[in-house]
Amino acid sequence: MSLxxxxxxxxxxxxxxxxxxxxxxxxxxxxxxxxxxxxxGCEKGDCGACAVQIEGEAVDSCLxxxxxVEGRSITTLEGLNxxxxxxxxxxxxxxxxxVQCGYCTPGIIVAAEEMLRETLNPTDDDIALALSGxxxxxxxxxxxxxAIRQAATVLREGGGND
Amino acid sequence: MTDQTPHxxxxxxxxxxxxGKPLERSDAEGKATGRTRYAGDYTMPSxxxxxxxxxxxxxxxxxxxxxxxxxxLPGVLCVLTADELPDRLAATDIPGQTGQKRASTxxxxxVREFIRHHxxxxxxxxxxxxxxxxxxxxxxxxxxxxLPGVYDIDSALGPDAPIVTExxxxxxxxxxxxxxxxxxFAEADHIIENTFKTQFIEHAFLEPExxxxxxxxxxxxxxxxxxxxxxxFRFIADALGVPHNKVRILxxxxxxxxxxxxxxxxxxxxxxxxxxxxxxxxxxxxREDSFLGHGKRHPFVISHKTGVTKQGKITALEVNIRADxxxxxxxxxxxxxxxxxxxxxxxxxxxxxxxxxxxxxxxMYTSAFRGFGxxxxxxxxxxxxxxxxxxxxxxxxxxxxxxxMRTGDKTATGQTVESAIWSxxxxxxxxxxLGEETKAEEPVKIGRGVxxxxxxxxxxxxxxxxxxxxxxxxxxxxxxxxxxxxxIGGGQVSALSQIAAESLGVGLEDVIIYHSDxxxxxxxxxxxxxxxxxxxxxxxxxxxxxxxxxxxxxAANELDVQPDEVDLANGQAFVVDDPSNFISxxxxxxxGASEGLQRSELAMFRAPFTDPIDKETGQGPVxxxxxYGCHAVEVSVDTETGEVTVLKSVGAHxxxxxxxxxxxxxxxxxxxxxxxxxxxxxELIYQEGKLVSPSFSEYLIPTSMxxxxxxxxxxxxxxxxxxxxxxxxxxxxxxxVAPAIANAVxxxxxxxxxxxxxxPEKVVKVLSQSQTNGDLEQKLNKTPLLED
Numbered sequence: 001m002s003l004x005x006x007x008x009x010x011x012x013x014x015x016x017x018x019x020x021x022x023x024x025x026x027x028x029x030x031x032x033x034x035x036x037x038x039x040x041g042c043e044k045g046d047c048g049a050c051a052v053q054i055e056g057e058a059v060d061s062c063l064x065x066x067x068x069v070e071g072r073s074i075t076t077l078e079g080l081n082x083x084x085x086x087x088x089x090x091x092x093x094x095x096x097x098x099v100q101c102g103y104c105t106p107g108i109i110v111a112a113e114e115m116l117r118e119t120l121n122p123t124d125d126d127i128a129l130a131l132s133g134x135x136x137x138x139x140x141x142x143x144x145x146x147a148i149r150q151a152a153t154v155l156r157e158g159g160g161n162d
Numbered sequence: 163m164t165d166q167t168p169h170x171x172x173x174x175x176x177x178x179x180x181x182g183k184p185l186e187r188s189d190a191e192g193k194a195t196g197r198t199r200y201a202g203d204y205t206m207p208s209x210x211x212x213x214x215x216x217x218x219x220x221x222x223x224x225x226x227x228x229x230x231x232x233x234x235l236p237g238v239l240c241v242l243t244a245d246e247l248p249d250r251l252a253a254t255d256i257p258g259q260t261g262q263k264r265a266s267t268x269x270x271x272x273v274r275e276f277i278r279h280h281x282x283x284x285x286x287x288x289x290x291x292x293x294x295x296x297x298x299x300x301x302x303x304x305x306x307x308x309l310p311g312v313y314d315i316d317s318a319l320g321p322d323a324p325i326v327t328e329x330x331x332x333x334x335x336x337x338x339x340x341x342x343x344x345x346x347f348a349e350a351d352h353i354i355e356n357t358f359k360t361q362f363i364e365h366a367f368l369e370p371e372x373x374x375x376x377x378x379x380x381x382x383x384x385x386x387x388x389x390x391x392x393x394x395f396r397f398i399a400d401a402l403g404v405p406h407n408k409v410r411i412l413x414x415x416x417x418x419x420x421x422x423x424x425x426x427x428x429x430x431x432x433x434x435x436x437x438x439x440x441x442x443x444x445x446x447x448x449r450e451d452s453f454l455g456h457g458k459r460h461p462f463v464i465s466h467k468t469g470v471t472k473q474g475k476i477t478a479l480e481v482n483i484r485a486d487x488x489x490x491x492x493x494x495x496x497x498x499x500x501x502x503x504x505x506x507x508x509x510x511x512x513x514x515x516x517x518x519x520x521x522x523x524x525x526m527y528t529s530a531f532r533g534f535g536x537x538x539x540x541x542x543x544x545x546x547x548x549x550x551x552x553x554x555x556x557x558x559x560x561x562x563x564x565x566x567m568r569t570g571d572k573t574a575t576g577q578t579v580e581s582a583i584w585s586x587x588x589x590x591x592x593x594x595x596l597g598e599e600t601k602a603e604e605p606v607k608i609g610r611g612v613x614x615x616x617x618x619x620x621x622x623x624x625x626x627x628x629x630x631x632x633x634x635x636x637x638x639x640x641x642x643x644x645x646x647x648x649x650i651g652g653g654q655v656s657a658l659s660q661i662a663a664e665s666l667g668v669g670l671e672d673v674i675i676y677h678s679d680x681x682x683x684x685x686x687x688x689x690x691x692x693x694x695x696x697x698x699x700x701x702x703x704x705x706x707x708x709x710x711x712x713x714x715x716x717a718a719n720e721l722d723v724q725p726d727e728v729d730l731a732n733g734q735a736f737v738v739d740d741p742s743n744f745i746s747x748x749x750x751x752x753x754g755a756s757e758g759l760q761r762s763e764l765a766m767f768r769a770p771f772t773d774p775i776d777k778e779t780g781q782g783p784v785x786x787x788x789x790y791g792c793h794a795v796e797v798s799v800d801t802e803t804g805e806v807t808v809l810k811s812v813g814a815h816x817x818x819x820x821x822x823x824x825x826x827x828x829x830x831x832x833x834x835x836x837x838x839x840x841x842x843x844x845e846l847i848y849q850e851g852k853l854v855s856p857s858f859s860e861y862l863i864p865t866s867m868x869x870x871x872x873x874x875x876x877x878x879x880x881x882x883x884x885x886x887x888x889x890x891x892x893x894x895x896x897x898x899v900a901p902a903i904a905n906a907v908x909x910x911x912x913x914x915x916x917x918x919x920x921x922p923e924k925v926v927k928v929l930s931q932s933q934t935n936g937d938l939e940q941k942l943n944k945t946p947l948l949e950d
Contacts, residue, residue: 037195037197039200040370041370041449046859047449049368078195097184097825097828099190100653105193105196136866137365137836138651138832139828139832140828140831141869142869143827143828143831
């Protein structure tokens with residue numbers, strides 16, 4: 001087994017060092033670090049439950065080796081919600097009933113947040129495309145789409161944390 | 163425990179204050195912020211990591227297994243094989259609550275000699291890290307000798323078939339006999355016969371099976387895990403040979419179930435490893451483990467022979483149902499019973515003959531999956547209705563109307579349905595909601611289809627189902643509910659909050675629920691069979707109603723009025739005719755506490771209990787009650803590529819009373835997409851029993867790109883047996899979807915694919931066949947003209 005190396009990263013804005021061997025994934029390291037909101041669904045990049053943002057871009061942390069993210073900024077669902085006021089996406093997911101078993105929710109919100117930074121007027125096709133790497137088995141996606149549209153409206157009207 | 167009818171019959175409130183409102187679910191915030199801890203998110207100091215070694219063949223003999231290299235690897239604490247286990251079996255029956263003798267369907271825990279299905283466990287490993295466990299897994303040496311296996315149900319019934327289950331590979335058979343089918347067919351003007359086939363499918367919950375076990379200072383094996391059924395603790399204790407009170411199962415919010423976490427999964431392996439090492443052990447299935455490690459949906463072959471008059475009245479129905487139960491029995495006998503009872507659909511038919519059988523093979527074992535045999539039955543009976551309509555030239559919706567059961571009618575087993583039967587209204591509403599037909603140009607064709615259904619909620623009544631719940635009011639007036647219910651994502655826990663809040667006149671935020679702990683929360687039974695709201699909801703309603711009566715009596719005394727003048731709402735007990743005369747629940751609870759008022763209640767709800775139905779005729783009550791409804795869809799079919807796109811999908815269901823309409827919509831929308839996957843894309847491929855599609859890149863569940871416009875219509879007859887007249891919706895929302903899509907595709911292309919899933923290849927194939935037949939017919943028709 002290869003040696004562990006300390007990889008400096010920022011997790012949700014706070015500097016940390018992740019201890020990792022060469023073949024360890026960011027998913028495993030983040031969970032060992034206590035970021036349990038990053039979920040393990042398939043470890044093959046098929047389901048998106050483990051999605052996090054690296055420098056603002058949503059990626060599957062199960063396909064990302066920790067050694068490759070040295071010095072980078074990692075944002076998980078927790079990092080989107082670090083103030084007293086819930087992020088408009090999180091509030092919308094709660095209000096719209098977009099959460100059922102909740103296991104896919106962290107990855108989906110992380111992916112949706114990236115899309116909403118691109119456009120605050122997403123079409124349904126935009127939303128479908130943004131979520132195409134995230135599987136949900138409970139909701140039929142309908143209320144997830146509604147929640148994302150609601151969050152876009154709130155953000156367009158200047159709501160949210162910033 | 164008090165076992166009495168509620169003290170006061172005054173229903174909570176004339177106007178419901180919590181029930182029927184689309185309230186934000188009590189579990190929504192924890193899940194949407196990522197703070198909810200799932201079973202896989204718990205760790206303990208000195209925790210070990212488990213791993214399962216699985217067979218790569220489906221039918222084989224284990225000649226020898228050598229774990230010495232694995233055991234010698236530093237960091238490996240134990241490797242268990244069949245040699246280390248006592249000679250015990252594991253139950254695969256449904257968990258009994260009543261001391262009934264379980265069916266003799268047990269399976270080996272680890273392979274001792276014969277391997278019966280691909281993925282059957284050979285050894286268990288516990289090591290200091292997941293990486294060491296993985297290495298140990300690869301170091302176990304074993305030799306297996308392939309044996310002849312049987313991989314389809316026809317071969318399994320052949321004269322020289324290898325026997326998977328003694329004596330003849332038939333693991334469950336049911337009969338239903340009503341009236342006289344010979345007479346019925348004689349009265350018919352047309353007889354229509356068709357055979358329909360369905361495929362193996364996978365639950366594909368997002369959270370793979372996972373758990374953490376430890377042995378405590380009392381010798382109790384504690385298992386925190388993702389499961390629909392904490393009451394498997396008894397089966398685990400039996401398999402280990404310890405008393406039932408020495409095994410405790412604690413749940414957590416479950417990352418999806420759909421029936422796939424209804425049987426024993428990781429808990430037995432966890433218990434064995436924790437017992438062997440005396441250290442905490444975590445076992446997390448990989449996605450591949452999950453594909454290989456739990457039972458699948460049964461593939462069915464269903465033949466219908468229907469006699470019908472010119473006017474469209476069905477006079478006789480004969481159905482033959484066969485299903486692949488795989489290598490172990492599990493819940494197959496029950497699934498086949500459901501399919502037999504469901505086989506006539508929501509129709510009144512006087513002469514019925516139904517035979518169903520589950521047949522053992524060396525394919526993966528099959529067991530519970532949302533719809534539980536009744537869904538497969540619906541795929542057949544609703545396709546058959548459209549085929550009948552086409553054959554006799556009658557409108558397919560009108561054909562259904564002429565045969566629907568109506569409120570007060572009996573099922574084919576002679577059970578009078580006590581609740582409303584609103585199939586007709588549901589179908590009318592669903593069709594209306596499809597709106598104007600979408601326009602398309604060649605080669606794309608548009609089609610529409612519906613499916614109606616009859617789906618039970620609650621367990622089979624001779625299983626004598628019960629649920630307990632405890633409700634208490636704290637001294638500050640806040641409410642605590644304890645229920646053994648597991649929440650698999652449908653909002654099972656949140657619904658209980660709403661019910662307790664309604665009865666006790668508080669807000670949802672004033673209720674906290676402790677759930678799914680077999681040692682601490684009153685046992686509530688399983689979250690399966692669309693029974694959670696019906697059973698645990700009634701238990702909570704009963705306990706909180708008794709408590710409500712007691713609080714009102716006490717308040718009446720404090721307010722110096724009669725109890726029937728008092729209501730509870732908004733955290734107060736008040737006089738209905740003079741709301742200014744009130745006492746807050748906080749003060750009431752505190753005063754009650756100092757007077758020794760009992761502020762808690764443990765109640766049991768019992769479903770109707772019956773004896774088993776007659777074996778030869780299948781006559782008698784089978785379920786507490788049924789849900790009725792309709793799913794309607796519009797599809798487009800590209801007749802060149804065979805590609806089917808679902809454009810509109812509408813579910814209209816009479817669910818009695820929506821406790822939380824938003825959660826009900828969620829069930830219907832989720833059922834719509836799961837049913838779409840069943841109809842169009844999902845199929846587990848087994849070759850010689852070996853699963854060749856064990857990942858989400860090969861096994862295709864619907865994604866955001868496949869989502870049609872989904873509409874939900876909730877009808878409320880308030881006639882159900884659940885709390886406030888609720889019926890169930892978990893399974894019913896799924897059941898009619900696939901047949902509705904199949905009917906829409908047939909409507910679009912004028913011919914039918916009789917076997918799910920309806921892939922582009924199959925569509926193109928039936929189109930080319932019907933083209934050939936059409937050409938032939940044209941030629942034959944023209945021939946006489948040419949001769950003229």
